[in-house]
Amino acid sequence: MRMLINAAERVVADALRGMAQAHPELVVDVEHRVIVRADAPVAGKVGLVSGGGSGHEPLHGGFVGPGMLDAACPGEVFTSPVPDQMVRAAAAVDSGAGVLFVVKNYTGDVLNFDMAAELAEDEGIRIAKVLVRDDVAVEDSTHTAGRRGTGATLFVEKIAGAAAEEGAPLERVTAIARQVADSSLSFGVALGAPATPAKGGPTFDLPPGEIELGIGIHGEPGRERRRMMTSGGIADAAVGVLLDELRPDGPVLALVNGMGATPLLELYGFGAEVRRVLDERGVPVARTLVGNYVTSLDMAGCSVTLCRADEELLRLWDAPVSTPGLRWGR
Amino acid sequence: MRMLINAAERVVADALRGMAQAHPELVVDVEHRVIVRADAPVAGKVGLVSGGGSGHEPLHGGFVGPGMLDAACPGEVFTSPVPDQMVRAAAAVDSGAGVLFVVKNYTGDVLNFDMAAELAEDEGIRIAKVLVRDDVAVEDSTHTAGRRGTGATLFVEKIAGAAAEEGAPLERVTAIARQVADSSLSFGVALGAPATPAKGGPTFDLPPGEIELGIGIHGEPGRERRRMMTSGGIADAAVGVLLDELRPDGPVLALVNGMGATPLLELYGFGAEVRRVLDERGVPVARTLVGNYVTSLDMAGCSVTLCRADEELLRLWDAPVSTPGLRWGR
CATH class of the missing domain: 3.40.50.10440 (Dihydroxyacetone kinase; domain 1)
Structure with a gap:
C-alpha cells in the first residue's frame, strides 16, 4: 500500500x-x-x-x-x-x-x-x-x-x-x-475500504462490484452488502432509512458527506439524488452542506446526515464560523 | 470499479x-x-x-x-x-x-x-x-x-x-x-491512478510499491517512476525541483495540495515535510494552504505549488474570499 x-x-x-x-x-x-x-x-x-x-x-x-x-x-x-x-x-x-x-x-x-x-x-x-x-x-x-x-x-x-x-x-x-x-440521524455507504497506516493496507475486503450499506466511519460492518447501485439507488436507500425513523415535520439540514476518496464531482451528483428523494417525500431542505467533512482516511463512499431544524437551529447554523475545515460569514 | x-x-x-x-x-x-x-x-x-x-x-x-x-x-x-x-x-x-x-x-x-x-x-x-x-x-x-x-x-x-x-x-x-x-511552479506525485467514469477504471497502471514523480492532474505521465518513498523523501524531491528553478529571494506562498484520495491527515504531515525542506533551504514561508483543491478525481497523491510573493500579492492573498471551495475573511 x-x-x-x-x-x-x-x-x-x-x-x-x-x-x-x-x-x-x-x-x-x-x-x-x-x-x-x-x-x-x-x-x-x-x-x-x-x-x-x-x-x-x-x-x-x-x-x-x-x-x-x-x-x-x-x-x-x-x-x-x-x-x-x-x-x-x-x-x-x-x-x-x-x-x-x-x-x-x-x-x-x-x-x-x-x-x-x-x-x-x-x-x-x-x-x-x-x-x-x-x-x-x-x-x-x-x-x-x-x-x-x-x-x-x-x-x-x-x-x-x-x-x-x-x-x-x-x-x-x-x-x-x-x-x-x-434530532439528527446518519447512514453511510462504503464503495471501498480505508487503509490504515498501522495495517499498511485495507481494513476489510469488499468484493469487486459490491458495496456495503450502513458502514461506520472506521470501516466497521454495516447492515448488508449489495451489488453496486447507482447514485440514485444509494440515495433512495439511505434517505429512506433516515426518514422512516426521523419523521421530520418541517425543514431539515442535510450533510452530504464524503468518506475521503470519493471525488467532489460525484458527491455533488449524489447530493442531487439525496435532494430528489427528499423532494419526493415532501421534506423541505433548509441548508445542504456537501464535502469531505467526517471522513474515514481514504475510504471511498459517502454518508447522509439529516437534522430536524427549527428556526433557532438554522439561525445558529448560519452564524459565522472560522475554522480550517468550515468557514462562513453569513 | x-x-x-x-x-x-x-x-x-x-x-x-x-x-x-x-x-x-x-x-x-x-x-x-x-x-x-x-x-x-x-x-x-x-x-x-x-x-x-x-x-x-x-x-x-x-x-x-x-x-x-x-x-x-x-x-x-x-x-x-x-x-x-x-x-x-x-x-x-x-x-x-x-x-x-x-x-x-x-x-x-x-x-x-x-x-x-x-x-x-x-x-x-x-x-x-x-x-x-x-x-x-x-x-x-x-x-x-x-x-x-x-x-x-x-x-x-x-x-x-x-x-x-x-x-x-x-x-x-x-x-x-x-x-x-x-512567479509560480508546481510538482505533483501520484501514489495511485485516477479512475474516470467513462473508462470505468484506473487510467494507468502503477505497479505495487511504485510512485510516479511529476504526474499531471489527468494522470498524464510524469518524469519517472520510483520505489515508494517516505513523505519526507517526496518533499525533498518535489521542493528541490521547484526551488532549483524558482530561486525565490523572499517569502513564498505554499499550496500543499491533495489529488483527491490522499487523507487530510497525510497531507498535513506532508506539509510539515515541505516546510522542513523550505526551512533547510532558507526560504521563508509567508502562507501555507493545505487541502484537496486542484484534484484529479480519486487519484492518490499530492502536489506542491510555490509562488514568489511580494507584499502586494500577500495582501491580495489575505483579502476576503467567499466561495464554496475557499473562504476566509481576514
Whole structure:
C-alpha cells in the first residue's frame, strides 16, 4: 500500500506539526496532542471540546476556531484520545463559564471523556457532556455499544459552537447540543475500504462490484452488502432509512458527506439524488452542506446526515464560523 | 470499479444540479454548463472567468464567488469546455469593465478560450487572457504543448480575483494574474491512478510499491517512476525541483495540495515535510494552504505549488474570499 507518510507511528505527530504551521490562528501542542484556538480562553464563554481517533479529518481538529470548537484532542488513528488530553484541553479553554465535551459514541471515547470529566471537575472546571449517536445503520458494532457517532457531530459542534460564541451559558449550550444530537440521524455507504497506516493496507475486503450499506466511519460492518447501485439507488436507500425513523415535520439540514476518496464531482451528483428523494417525500431542505467533512482516511463512499431544524437551529447554523475545515460569514 | 454515479454520461450534469441546490449564492446553468456568482455582473468590476475539464473540483466551479472567479465553465471529465460556454460566461459577468480569462495550458483549453475571446470581442466585450503553465515536471505532455497548468491556477484565481474585487481595471488585474502565473511552479506525485467514469477504471497502471514523480492532474505521465518513498523523501524531491528553478529571494506562498484520495491527515504531515525542506533551504514561508483543491478525481497523491510573493500579492492573498471551495475573511 502506498501512503504519503514517514512511518505509521509518526503519522499523527507529523500531521499536528503541519497543522501548526498552516494555521497560526491555532495553538497546536504536538507533544500533548491538543489543538486550541489561539484566543482561548475567551472571557465569559463556554468552552467546547471534542476529540476522537485521528483519520476523520477535518473532524475534529479542523473544526477548532471561532464559532465552533475551542479545542480538540486527536487520538492515534482510529483510537480514542486519553483523558489527560481532554483535561488539558478543558483547562486551556475554561474561562470559568464551564466546558461542554462533545463525545462520539464509541466505548473508548465515552470512558475516557467520563474519566476526564471527573478529573477536570476535581480541578474546579464545570463540565457537561453530550453524546452523539446518530448512525441508524446498526444497533451495536465494533467499538460501540449502541449507535455510533458519525456525521451529526459536525452539526452538534457547529450549532452548539455558535450558541457558545454568542455567550449562552453552559446549560443552554448543552441543551442545544442535545437537541441537535437528538434530532439528527446518519447512514453511510462504503464503495471501498480505508487503509490504515498501522495495517499498511485495507481494513476489510469488499468484493469487486459490491458495496456495503450502513458502514461506520472506521470501516466497521454495516447492515448488508449489495451489488453496486447507482447514485440514485444509494440515495433512495439511505434517505429512506433516515426518514422512516426521523419523521421530520418541517425543514431539515442535510450533510452530504464524503468518506475521503470519493471525488467532489460525484458527491455533488449524489447530493442531487439525496435532494430528489427528499423532494419526493415532501421534506423541505433548509441548508445542504456537501464535502469531505467526517471522513474515514481514504475510504471511498459517502454518508447522509439529516437534522430536524427549527428556526433557532438554522439561525445558529448560519452564524459565522472560522475554522480550517468550515468557514462562513453569513 | 465502484463509483458514486448514475451513468458516466450524466456525471457532470448531476454534479451541477447538486451544486445549484447546495449553493444558492451561485447561479448554475445546468443546460449550458456555466456557474456564475449570483450578483454578477458587479457594476464597474472586471469579470474573472475560468474553466476546464471536470474532475478537478473544487477547481474551477468551487472557486466562483466574491473575491475569486465571477464564472466558471466545466467541461466533461478531463475534457475542455467549448467556446459557447466561455462566451456565455463572459456575457454574464461583464459589467463593461472587461473580462479576464484564466486558462490552464492544455491544447483544447487554449484553442477554445482563444476562439471564445474572439467571439466575445465581436459582441463588444473586452477580453484579456492569462495562461497558467506552472508544472515543472515535463516540457510537453499528453494534451499539452509546453508546461501544464496545475496548482498555480488557484493562486492566480485568488489573487487576481482579489484585485478585481477591489476595483482594479482590466490591465492591472491581468498584470497581477501574469505576475502570479510567472512567479509560480508546481510538482505533483501520484501514489495511485485516477479512475474516470467513462473508462470505468484506473487510467494507468502503477505497479505495487511504485510512485510516479511529476504526474499531471489527468494522470498524464510524469518524469519517472520510483520505489515508494517516505513523505519526507517526496518533499525533498518535489521542493528541490521547484526551488532549483524558482530561486525565490523572499517569502513564498505554499499550496500543499491533495489529488483527491490522499487523507487530510497525510497531507498535513506532508506539509510539515515541505516546510522542513523550505526551512533547510532558507526560504521563508509567508502562507501555507493545505487541502484537496486542484484534484484529479480519486487519484492518490499530492502536489506542491510555490509562488514568489511580494507584499502586494500577500495582501491580495489575505483579502476576503467567499466561495464554496475557499473562504476566509481576514
